[in-house]
Amino acid sequence: MKKQTSRLGLRISEKLYQDISEAVKNRGYANPCSFVRTAVENELSDRHGALLGVEERMAATIEQVRREIFRVARGQQALFAFVDSLAKVLLTCLPEPSGDVMNAAVARARNRHYRLLKSAGQAMVGDSQAAMDDLVRSGE
Numbered sequence: 001m002k003k004q005t006s007r008l009g010l011r012i013s014e015k016l017y018q019d020i021s022e023a024v025k026n027r028g029y030a031n032p033c034s035f036v037r038t039a040v041e042n043e044l045s046d047r048h049g050a051l052l053g054v055e056e057r058m059a060a061t062i063e064q065v066r067r068e069i070f071r072v073a074r075g076q077q078a079l080f081a082f083v084d085s086l087a088k089v090l091l092t093c094l095p096e097p098s099g100d101v102m103n104a105a106v107a108r109a110r111n112r113h114y115r116l117l118k119s120a121g122q123a124m125v126g127d128s129q130a131a132m133d134d135l136v137r138s139g140e
Helices: 014-027 032-093 099-123 127-139
Strands: none
Touching: 014 127
């Protein structure tokens, strides 16, 4: 049984036709039509394979980013729980200063707080340091 085919008319520049004729001679094709047919088949199959590879790499990258975000979120939740517990202990166990020494205690606490923020800011790098600098400036 004969394979059914379709015709396709194609207009190309003289330069492109010369390049095709040269490739037909150099690569051993029977005629320009067989070369063009092979080139079209190769282009169609290569694109599908290339797109599949790109899709797989993108999916792997997205999965890696998802895992990293999940890990960072877990760390952030743990840090929040730690700070919350520490604040509860401090608020429960530290007595309020009496009225006559309250102003001096607040002044000393502000100074300690400033030094704490400055020390933490020096330990941080990049965007975290800029955020800490903003925090220190807002406390002044």
